Structure formats: structure tokens, C-alpha cells
Amino acid sequence: MTNPGDIDRIATKVVPYYVVGVVDDDPEISADDPNFNDDGPDDAAPDGYLARRPRPTWLGYIAALLGFATLVLLIVAMLVATGGNFGAGTALSYATIIVSISAIITAVICLVLGYQRRWAAFGLALAILANPIGLVTVFRYFGG
8 A cells, every 4th residue: 555645646536636745845934933824815715716806896887877878868969959959969969879889888898797787788778779870770660
């Protein structure tokens, strides 16, 4: 029979997980030393795996805020244009398109990376539904 101290690595699962023998490489540092700290890294979880970093919550909220801003700008642009000021209504429509595109990009980034997915999906839906180009396309399709 072999001596268990001589074995360096033994495969214990199908996944590469090895049992490594404990070897004291630095005999100058011992557990009796008052400067000895065996807590591991500061961000280590109790089971030895690294803890997940917190995800930013503000990015999903920004996507929802941009989607809501798209809806507000669309309503204001329509009110200004129906009031007779077509130049200001057109400028507000262009601003609505720019805010809508930025909301869509921010929401897609949030959805892919997993930052506040519910708020990002809400912002994405608002940005798509309140986009003037999309509305004109839908109205032309159903209008004939």
C-alpha cells in the first residue's frame, strides 16, 4: 500500500478537482506566529469560491428613465406640432428619436449583461413603442 503523503493530486470527480496535500513551504511562518493570517482573500466566500461582485443597479433604471423620457418627448412633440409650431415639433421629434435610440442601446446592454433586467425591459418597450419612426411605420401599414 502506498503512503498517502506521497500522493500530490488525486482526481476525485470527472471535473478536474484535485486533492492537494498540505505542504508547509515556508517553515519560518507558523500558526503560532501572531502575524499569521489564514482567512484567505478578503472577497472569498466561506466555501472557498470567490464572491460575486455586486452589479450596478443604476444602469437598468437609466434605461427605464430614457424610455419614459422618450414617451414624454413624443407627447410634447405631438402637442407642439398640433398647436401649429411645426418647426419646434420636428426638432422635438428628432430629439425623441435620439433619446429612443439611446434608450434601446442602454436597455439591450442591460439585458445582455443582466443589470436590472425588468427595468431595462420596461425601458426597451417604452422606447420602441414611443419611437416616432416606428409609429409612422405602423400607421402607414394599417392606414393603407
